[in-house]
Each structure stands twice: as structure tokens, then as C-alpha cells.
Amino acid sequence: MTTHAAAQPPPHSGCSPAGTLSIAISGSGGAGVMTVGELLLDAAARAGLYGRMGRTFGPQIRGGEAAALLRLSSTPIEGVGDAYDLLVALDWGNIDRFADEIPLSPDSQVLFDDKAGEVPPVVVASGANCRGLPLSETARAVRGGRPNLVVLGLLAGALDLPAALVREAVRARFGERSVETALAVLELGLATEPPLSRPLSPSRAAGVRWNVSGNQAAGLGALRGGIRFVAAYPITPATDLLEWLAEELPAADGDLVQAEDELAAVNMCIGASFGGVPSLTATSGPGLALMLEAIGLSVASETPIVVVDVMRGGPSTGIPTKSEQTDLDIAVNGLHGEAPHLVLAPLGVADCLFTTQWSVELAEALQAPAIVLSDQSLAQSRLIVDEPPTRSSPATRRCAESPGADYRRYAITDDGVSPMAIPGTPGGMYVADGLTHDVRGRPSSRSADHRAQLDKRRDKLTGFDFGAAWGEVDGDGAAAVITWGSSTAAVREAVDRLRAAGCAVRCIALRLISPLPIDALRGALAGVERAVVVEHNHSGQLHRLLRANADWPCPLTAWHRPGPLPLRPGELVAALSEALDARPNREETPA
């Protein structure tokens, strides 16, 4: 084995905080980097560790360069780290393309197949310690053997994972025909002296753990919330959420229809929901744009639907495979006319379950559309988490059980929610309408009817008691960070570090975006003197939304950065230290 001397001092403890380790595995299409990444995550989970895995690909539709991006940990984690402790290159492919995405430092180790040729300049320049290993040579000892399983064995050794659990993971994955070969190669890797040693101590927590992606979690939340009709038009990165539901719905006696386009999908949902069946569609920015007219109909006709928007880089077709929190504006303000509705954002991969389930419940209870702002980084990352608690709060729609001759579908009620007659119910017949209507649903252009229905639709949302789930608040002190959705992971990690460094920082993560929980957020900001709003986009969309809708007890500054690169805790530590220092009333964004 050869060692490339790095231009920088040799590695010591790695780049990650104690107890976590970031590993990237890269290679060309077909090299099997995703397989080894998934197996490692699985084995680590079996061994009692936590972790996450993301994927990145070059632009080729299939067969281009790819990398599995893992982070393993002794304790629960959610987000990505600052840099990679370890990069394993099965070949050098177009590794340049990943330079931004796989940050290396002089503390990083790079292992590569010694048949792969020269270490590329971009890797040399990082100062990482590079070492060639006879990966393909080792694999060749087994007929049909592939180097990726050598890597699995080596990494298992480096992490000190019990070999039996690694074998279990391999057995669970491969079919009969290939499992023996895979195991044989694995053994070779396990038998090799690991090129480094970074054992992580397993958690002693006893509960069940899940290996789950945000899209799976959202699908499960939809099912648990009561969704029984789904209309689907594929779009990255929402497709696998729809595919997951396609598999699970029939057993729950639900239906999925592949629609001809997003206009059809959203209108199918409205139709099914009019029939009393909770309905959902999922899409990404371009599809959401096409759905807006009908979402307005959902508002005006008070027919609940749920639309999951798995955000990707924008605008327009943008960067379909990368994450960005870029659709808050359209989700909140993208409807024509004045059309109050629900917008929520999951705070993490596993929280996609809770937030989607809650969104279904809220949509049903409030007879309004709910838009769920997930994003690619949540949707397509796999996370090892403690099994989330189940909640028994099924969606409930207020239905008119035995409506009489004076049934008024859009009656003005105390809480703005009017009992809805479901087709099939005798006596409840009404015509739902997107035209301005009176309490019976009959078209009206009278000023009083228009005003009454506008007020009602606003007040049923703003007057609703959303309880404690509007957001998550922790810590105290005179400085606060406000964030939402997928940014929460990096913000929390940064805040932890700031706290460890002695700064008291309050962390407020918003799950409910619309209606804005103004009072709750004001309460959470009590005593705060300066707050910074952190988000993963170019223009500070939540920051503008907060400013637009209320006065706050303290000045709000903005820090935001667009995709495609994920927010990392380290950059946030720097940004927050600066933004939260004592200078009052800063208003320009430092981004």
C-alpha cells in the first residue's frame, strides 16, 4: 500500500466532532457505491449506531459518476457534517464534479483503488492524506467479486462493526444467486488490516430503529393521517413518495391514479375529497406552479386536499436533483385572489411523518388545502432513527350527518368551519363552487356575501388552536435563531456548538408556516434581543414573510444561502456568531 504525502500536516483525529464520522464513497456508474453505502448504513444501524446517507450523481441519466455520502454517529443525528473524514474512491471518475460536495481537509483520509491511477489535483490540493489500496486486486480473488464489498469489509473493520452484523446486512440484501460471492468478497475485506481505525461506540438505547427516507416517512404520515386517494404525476424528487404510496395504498383500500399532468392530478384530488375521501398529491416546484389555480378552488370551495411539494433547486427547471428551500413564497402567496390556506414544513427526515400526518388532519379539520414543504435533502436521504411514536389523531372532517331543508354548506359558524355534506348523504345536496357564493353555495356577487366568505375562510385558519406543534423551541438567552424545514438540522448542530462555546442561543424551528403562528412565535421570542432567520435559499423567504405579517419583539436579521450545496453546521457557526453579536438592528443579509 502506498501513501501519498499530503502538502499539509498529517491527519490526526479527523474532521468531525467526537462520536460522528463522515464517509464518502465515490465511483463511476456500476461501481456499486450506493450498494456499499447502504450496506454500511444498515450494518451500522444493526450495530446500534445512528446515521444518515445521501446520494449524489453527475448529470448522466444513468451510469455516470456517483457518490454515497454517509455520516455515522453514536447518538442520533440528522444533518450532514462539515467535511468528510474519509473518502473512498473506487475509481477517480469525474471526482472533480464532487469537489464542492465532498469537502476534504488536511484532516481527511482518502483511500483509493491503486489501479485507479494518479490522485487528481483537486484531491491533492485538499491536503488530505491519500492512500492507494489493492481493492480490485483483492476482489479478483473471488470469481465475479467486486471491489465495493472489499470496501465494506475494510470500513467495517475501521469502524469496529461486529462482522456478524455486516454479514447479516449483506445476506438481507443480496438474492440467492449472488449472496455467496458477495459474502466471500466481504470476508476478504474483513480479513484485511483496516487502513485506519475510527470505532464509534454504539448507543445503548433499546428501542426499535428505522432506516427511513423523508419520502417514505411522508408517505407513512399520509397513510396514517387517513389519505386514501392519491393522484400522481412523476417529478424528481417527489416520484418515490408517489411510488411508495402506489405500493401501500391498495392494502389500505385506497386508490392511486397516474394522471396525465399536474392539472389533472390536483383536480382529481379535489374530486375525490369532495366525495369524502382524504386526498393527496405530491410534486415539486414546476408541478406546484401548475396546481395553483385548482388549489385556489380547494380554498374557495372548502374542499380539503394535501399537496406535498418536495422542493428542488429553482427557478424553472432549475436543479432537479438538488435541495433548496425555495418554494416558500409560491406556497404561501402563489394563489390568485385572496385564498388563505395551510403551509407546513417538516423539520427533519423522520419529522416528514409527523408533519405530513398533521397536515392531513389540519386540512381535513379546516376544510382547506395544505401544502407540505419537504425538500430533496429530506426526501431522498436515508436516516437511522428511533422509531417515532404513533399518534392516534385520525383526520376528522366536520360532516353534516343529517342535514335538513335549511342546510347551508357555507354557513357562517363560530369557528368558520361549516359542516360538509358528503355525496350520498340525503338532504345535504349542494353545489360546491369557486364562484363567490352565499352560505348555500349559490353564486353571488353581493358585497356582503363576498366579505362574509372571505372573512370566514381567513378566520377559520387564524382562529384555530394549533397547539404546541407549530414549532420546536429550545434554549434561552437573548439571542435566537429562527429557521424552518430542512435547515433545522444544520442550525441545531451549529447552535449546540455555540452553546458548547458558552453562548446562550435560543433555537426556534417553525413547522407551521401559514397561517403564521404569530402569538406563539412572539412568545418564543420573549426576552430575545436579536434574532437571525436562517434558511436555504437566495432571498430570505421566511425572513420576508415574518417581517410582512407582524411586528416582533426584536429585530430580525437574515442569513440565507441558496443550494445546491447543503447548509453545514460549521458555516452556520461562523455566520451566527457574526449575526448574533451585539450590533443592533442589522438588516442587510450577510449572505
Added chain:
Amino acid sequence: MTTHAAAQPPPHSGCSPAGTLSIAISGSGGAGVMTVGELLLDAAARAGLYGRMGRTFGPQIRGGEAAALLRLSSTPIEGVGDAYDLLVALDWGNIDRFADEIPLSPDSQVLFDDKAGEVPPVVVASGANCRGLPLSETARAVRGGRPNLVVLGLLAGALDLPAALVREAVRARFGERSVETALAVLELGLATEPPLSRPLSPSRAAGVRWNVSGNQAAGLGALRGGIRFVAAYPITPATDLLEWLAEELPAADGDLVQAEDELAAVNMCIGASFGGVPSLTATSGPGLALMLEAIGLSVASETPIVVVDVMRGGPSTGIPTKSEQTDLDIAVNGLHGEAPHLVLAPLGVADCLFTTQWSVELAEALQAPAIVLSDQSLAQSRLIVDEPPTRSSPATRRCAESPGADYRRYAITDDGVSPMAIPGTPGGMYVADGLTHDVRGRPSSRSADHRAQLDKRRDKLTGFDFGAAWGEVDGDGAAAVITWGSSTAAVREAVDRLRAAGCAVRCIALRLISPLPIDALRGALAGVERAVVVEHNHSGQLHRLLRANADWPCPLTAWHRPGPLPLRPGELVAALSEALDARPNREETPA
């Protein structure tokens, strides 16, 4: 003739300020109320008066009740008055339906055909002075004669319009076959002693005057701005703008295509504009919602288009025939991803010309989409105005004249605008793309490319010098009203009254909504201690937009009210007196 004694004291000087007069003419379908309204407006214009006319209809597609709503004046006016000095009822039809829209007071006079039956309770309750006249009986003296022309004669007499000019108006309108009958009936009306006398003294201004609707003015602005391709899908109240352009474009060597839907219309515009031909489409809220995805493409590919949104009551299908300033949110924030673009709003009927023309110029100069927020009250009202000055600032697009091998379509330039190669230009070949791209237009998911293009597209707008046309400011003092679009007319009239009552009020009307002219508006607010934002919608959309995007030198309070009824100066006088009083830092909306 009979006089119904009103419950209230008899009328004296009427409801309107000196020099103006509001007249409503109502009747069932076929009664010819629009004809007499238009003739009166025409004759008044010929006589040197100014004025406006709006129309209102019941829900019937055709043949239901209708009313012509006029306001005539010695000096230029723009908006509606507070109440009607005069209502002429050709029959009582469903007059109830118009009770809100035709406010009467004890100062009002009501004239009605004495064959029409009892005065309806809603009219009696107004306290107006009601008088039956033998309208149909008079008309019957001429074979085929209709009472509406009797009314024209009576009103001409009441206003002291020169009979010759009224005859001219009638001659200009009727075809050979019917003109003689019409003139004969008119004479009977002219010969009758007018039931009241409210002469208005004509203006002595010498210039040419126009009788123009907002949709016509916008069409003319589009033509003068250089629009030569229009794609059309009909929708109320935008259809007549498209129809006007259909008639005028061929002579200008332009094309209009009726599209199968709004998705097609907007994409046709992008295609034509990619070909170097300035392009426009017009729609209303539901159609705008369908166009958003493609407007995002226009942003990302930097292909200019103009979209005129003639707003109507919302949300959803809403109230198609009534006005409301309800699409500011969607126009500014309705695109997915971060997609900076232009949003402008005409400040009056005639200003539809200037604002549309300027919008074309800005879209072309900045290679970005421009959304023009007109509304039904501007679009479909006819106004008598002094001929607006012509402007010689043709649309100019920065084109690449002789691009070479290193041509970069999306080059980062000082002002963010990159020379565009028009198909046909040798050497300039590039592929326009909605995918995130590099300076050559090639798809890229590199962070640096994404950021550079996001910055560029933002900065070309925010860095542009929009000059003085961003808005109109007049007056001074420590109190200000900020408004936009069609609300400007009522606000100005209210402000005039407040000034007459001794209050110094600054009036700021925004024509440029996005990018928000922050510095200019800050300048206009210098020295202001309290400002109120007035708009014709339910949720205070401009107010929120202003709050979201900047800190202002003074607190901004909000006053807004939805449609379908127009904003009237009187209610604004009351609202503004309250909102602008000395209480500091009010933040709730009184509406």
C-alpha cells in the same frame, strides 16, 4: 308628472362636489341603457366636459338588468363619486341588485318611467326624491321610438348640453336605417322641459380629448411599446384588450394567435420573443395562475414577455365581472424558485397606456417578464381624458450584433443584462434553458454557476435606474397615503378633500411594484410621521409587501377593503382621517 314625497327633506344641490355630477341609468336587458349612457358621455365630451362611464350587469348572460354608471365633470376626473345625484330608471327590473352599487341619498333625484310601476322599497328607503315621467309614452309618438333616447334628450337639457352636439353624437352612432328614428325621439326629449337643471360648465382646455377604456389604452401602450406578437385565450375582463389587439395588430405587421389555453398562450409568447419579437398575453387571475410555470421559464431563460393581468374579484373563479386589487401577491411571489421579475400597475384608465408601454420597454431592456396589474374597474370603464402625450422610447433589447466564438449568452455583465443573440444571427447560436446553466447556457449544477445566475437576475432588476416613473408623489406634510393601481383615483379625491379641509397629506401612488423602488419610496416618505397604505382587497397585499422588504422612515398602517364595490372617496376621507390621526404606531387594520 307625479312626485313621490321622500321621507327625508327635499333635495337641494345634489350629492356631488361642485362641478361634477353622477348619473346612473338602469333598466332591463334591451332597454338600451348602455346606449344612452355612451351617447351622453360622447355628447358631454363634445361639449367640453370630462367624465367616465362604468357598466354593471346582473348575473344573466344576456338580457338581464343593467346599469350605466356615469360621472361628468367640468375638470378631469378619474374615479367614481360617493353617491348618485341622479338615477334614471327605464324600468324597475331587479333594481334591488344594484342597491349597493348605486348609492342614493336624500339629496338624490330618481326619475322613472311612469309606466314602470311602484317605486321599489329599496329606492323609497334611500330618501331620494322620486319622480315619474312619461318616458315610454313620449317615445311612442315616433314609430319604433324607444324611451332611452327620450332620456338622452332630457339629460342633455338638464346638463345644458348644446343640442347640436347631442345630435352629432347620435348621428355618429346609429346606422343609416335607424338614425332618423333615433333623432326624432331625441328631439322629443330635447323639447321636454328638463325635470331638473344641473348645468356643468365646459372646460376651456383646447387640446384633443379621447374617449378610452383601460383595455384600449393598454392595447395602445402595447402597440406603441413594440409588441408584435400576441397569444390570446379569452377571459373576462381581459378579453376586449385581446380583441382590440386582434383588430390592430395586422396593420402593424404583427400576429395574434388564439391559443387552446393559457399554458399555450404564455409559451407561445416566450417562443416568439426568443425569436426577437416583443410579445404579450393578457388574462385574469385564473389564467395568470396557469401561466406561472412558464413565467418562471421566462425569468430563468431571460426571455422577455409581458403578461397583463386584468384583475377581478377572487379567489378562484370569484366574481369575474367585478374589480378587486387581489393579485398582487401572486404577481410578485407566485413563481416557484427564486425568480425576480417586473410587476407594474397602471394608476388610472389613461395610465394603462403609459404603464403598459413602459412595461414592454422594461421587459425588453431587462430581458425579464413583466406583469401588468390592471383591473376590471380600469379595463372596462370609459374615460374622457386629454390626449396623453406620445413618448418616443421604443423597446430596446440588448442584442448581440456580431457574436463570436466566445459568445456567452448569460455572461455576467456590470448591469446584469447580457447581449442576446436573436435566431438568424450567425455565430450567436445558444440553447436557452430553464435548467440552471453556466454563462454559455449549458446545464450546470455547480454551486458557483447557480449563485452567479441568481445574483445576476436579481441585480439586473434592483440595479436598474427606473427614473421618476416608479410612482407619482404629490403634496407634503407629516401624514402620507401610499396606494397603487386603480385605488389611486379614489385616494386622490379623498386627499384633495382632506387638503381642502386643511390637512396636509402627501399622496404616493406606486406604479412600480417589483422590484420595489425602496430608495425612491423612502425619499418620498422623508419627513412623514405616519402613513397608511390603501388598497382594494381583503388582506392588504401591498402593505405586507412593503413591510416585508424594507424598513421605512415611519410606521405604515393598513386600510383595505375587498370588492366588488368600488372604493369611494367619501369612505376614504373617513378612513384616512382616522388612520392618519396622531396615534402613533397603529398596526391593526381598521377594515
Added chain:
Amino acid sequence: MSETLTARDYKSDVHPVWCPGCGDFGILNALTKALAARQQPPERVALISGIGCSSRLPAYMTPYGFHGVHGRVLPMATGLAVARPDLTVIAMGGDGDGFSIGGNHFMHACRRNVNMVYLVMDNAVYGMTKGQASPTTQTDWTGSKLTPTGTHMPAFRPLEIALASGCAFVAREFSGNPNGLAQRIVEALDYPGFTFIQVLSPCITYRPEQMGYKKIVHEDFEPTSIRTEAMARLLDDDGMTTGLLFRAPPAPWQGDPAPEAHRAPERALVVGGGA
């Protein structure tokens, strides 16, 4: 309601906004008759429409209804019919709604074959927006200010498109013959799957010449179950032939069947720990 239902039981007390003499009145009558003939309780019927004069129809009847957005009547009706197969779903709207902005859904609804009746109330014009050309408008019609020298396009052929898209029940009727139409609607209601009836329905306001339809419609379609025959029949059709053109053996939409065995989706996510 155990007594016999009459056509009147399906009529609401809302006064139609339609022009006196509009062909859509005939369709309203036919529909109420058809439902009475089938004795469908109004609460088990859903009338779904788009936007246009024609699409106002649901408000004039007593069943459940949804007056949706322009052009999306078929997706909405599809969602409802898939989610609630127990209901009688009747979709309707204008030629603009169905063939212009909604044309894509028309083709795909024909293919999908979800159980419903679809009535296109075809007046070859956009009535609601005051008289522009629709897809079924003749090339040389110069009555619209938007296309003052004609449409420059051949008229859309709804029956051919329906057949080419795999529609299993294709008919054309005339609103001036409400009994014939009612009878056809009854057949369509009885047919399991997507059924399409183009109803010629004069717009007396913007296409007054259509008052002459009654003289030129002729009831000449001979129903066939062979697609090629039906298509051939259309190739020299004058657009005024009425009757049932095509009726295939029923094969309505069926979604994915429920699996025999299925384990809770949560189980697939479990990894390590606990066990």
C-alpha cells in the same frame, strides 16, 4: 324518498342565467328526465362541471354538484368516481371547456374508462366570454373580434378523437330533442365505463344561425361495437348525425387490486435495535 321520483324532483329553484332560448335548457330537461327514468335518488348523483354557460347546469338541479375550474371537469369527475364508485357521476361542460383548455383530459379520460357520463354541451362557441371561436367552430366563421377573418383551422372532431382515444361509448345528440337525449343518457348511465355524448346545443345569442340545427340534424348513426367501423362511419360525416355511434363491450377502469397478503408498511422500515 320511497315515492316515485319525477323529472321535477331533480330541478332546483335557482333561476338559470342562460339566455331565453338557449339550447342548454333542453339538456337540463333531458338530464332530469333521464335521472327520473333511472329513479336515481338525487343524493347519490354528483354533477361535475367546468366553467362556461353550460357548466352552470349543476346549480339548476337538486343532486350534489361541483362547479369547478375551466377545463378540468374530467379530472375532478375521475377522482370522485374512482374514490366513490357507489355514486352516479355525470360530468358536463362546454366545447371550449372540454375540447380547448380541457382537450388533454378528454383523451386521457377516454383511455382511462372510469365509470361516468360526460356530456359536452356543444355550441361551437365560447358563450360565457361573449362569442369567441371554440375548437368545434367552423373555419370560416368570422363572428368573433378575436379571429375576425376566421379561425384558420379545421374544426375539431370530438367523436373521432374519442374513438382514437379508446372511448367505449360514443354518441351525438341534439338538445332540441330532449326525449332522445334523455334516452341516450339512460343508456350511458347503464353502461359501466366512460361514456361520451356530444350534444349539439345552439347558442342563440352568439350563433343565432344554429337555430337552424333542428332542420339539419338527422338521426342516422347505426350503433356498432367495431371501432374501425365506427371510425369509418365518421370519415364522411357531416357533424349533424345523431344517435349512438359506438358501444364496445364494457371493460371499465379497475385500479390496482388489494394484495392478498400485506404487512404493515412500518415493518419494512425497521432495522436493528429492539428486536
Added chain:
Amino acid sequence: MSETLTARDYKSDVHPVWCPGCGDFGILNALTKALAARQQPPERVALISGIGCSSRLPAYMTPYGFHGVHGRVLPMATGLAVARPDLTVIAMGGDGDGFSIGGNHFMHACRRNVNMVYLVMDNAVYGMTKGQASPTTQTDWTGSKLTPTGTHMPAFRPLEIALASGCAFVAREFSGNPNGLAQRIVEALDYPGFTFIQVLSPCITYRPEQMGYKKIVHEDFEPTSIRTEAMARLLDDDGMTTGLLFRAPPAPWQGDPAPEAHRAPERALVVGGGA
């Protein structure tokens, strides 16, 4: 460029994202050959596409191009071709782009007959989004997780729809025969009006069985100019026949003519005053 242009002059140096072996390479080759055959200067050609694997094509060639949004390629190409009739406009995209989300524009573009070539690169699957059923997918294809028991719908028939919509030039070709395709594209370029070529183009990644196309395509269409004949020819077609099916006498789109006399629009607004 006064020298002779070769196919290579139309190829850019951008490396396609396509999978090795993708049928779309054949279409790229055919298109460059056809343009060379016509000696079209690249700057006078505009390649307009939607979104999908196939729609990436414009970047791989040297003419002007626009990679638009999903499903809207035909409106964009229509706007360009109407506004710039001097350019050669070639529209292209996938079967999902053209027949699913874009199906409405397909029908209306056929009717409108604006001068352009439209190539649908048909692999009967959504390649870009990793293998879902498209309209042209066979009913019993269970290869997609979104429709695991099949599509439950008959496949879409693009040529029938084109004919029924009034398309004047209708052909089917195979990407595995780039010379034949190039020849057909040349004919289409020479034809004034809207021309449609369905190109069977295997997706080797999500429909590997399509590699067998080359064995089953057969060049059997006999061109006709009689619509009824062409339609009849399709009624028992296996979907694998290639060649020119239909070619009507040209009658391309013409918008409203410029009026003989016309007064400035401002004049119509003048009333009173001044004069």
C-alpha cells in the same frame, strides 16, 4: 459559411447525458444528416424541446435552441414559427412530454398547421424520471412502481390522433434507421405546414426489451393523401409500421392578413376637443 455543411457541423461539443445505447443518439444523427442534406445554416434553425431525456437534444447540436418546460414544446415552437416564418423550426420531445402533459397542444398544433417539424422521440416510458408508464406504454407493462399491476388503459395512438386532428403530414420512423429517418425529416422540412414524425426510440435502461424493435419494425406505410384511407390503414396497425403514412396538399397556417387601409388606432379614440 459558404462551404458545404456536413452533419458534423450541426453537432455541438456538449457530451450527451444519455445512457450509452439510448435510441435518441440515432435521432441526433438523423437530424444532423437531414440539416446537412438541406444545407441549412445552423443560425437559421431553431430546435425547440420540452423536458425529458429526449428533450435534451438541442444542447447537442449547433443551431439555436430552447429547452423549455415539460409539455409545452409545441406552443413555444408555434409562437416562434408564427413570429419568425423565415426560420426553420424543429420541435421535439418525448412521448410523455408530447402525449401526456402536452397532449392538448399536440391536437391543436395539428389543427393549426403552423410550419414546423415535430419529432416525438417515443420510448413508451418516462426515461428522465426513471421509468414510469407513458401514454404509449402497453396496458400490461408492469415495470413501473407507480403502476405495479399495469397501466389499466389502452395505449395512446399518436398517428390516429394526429389524423383525427387534421395533421397534414404524418409519419412513423425508427431511430435504429437513421438514414431513413433523415430522409423523412428532409421531406418534412420541405413540406410547408405542421409535420409530425413519431420516432420509435428504444430506452435501453427502462425498457431494455425495446432493443428487439429492430427485428419487428417494418417499413410498410404507403403514403396517401386521402385522410380516410390513412385512418383506415391505421385501424389494424401493429404500431411498428414505419414510413410516410399521410401527406395532404399543403395548406399551412396563415394569420389575419394586413388590412388594405387602416387608420392609426389613436384616431378611433378621439372625441370632441381640438378639432
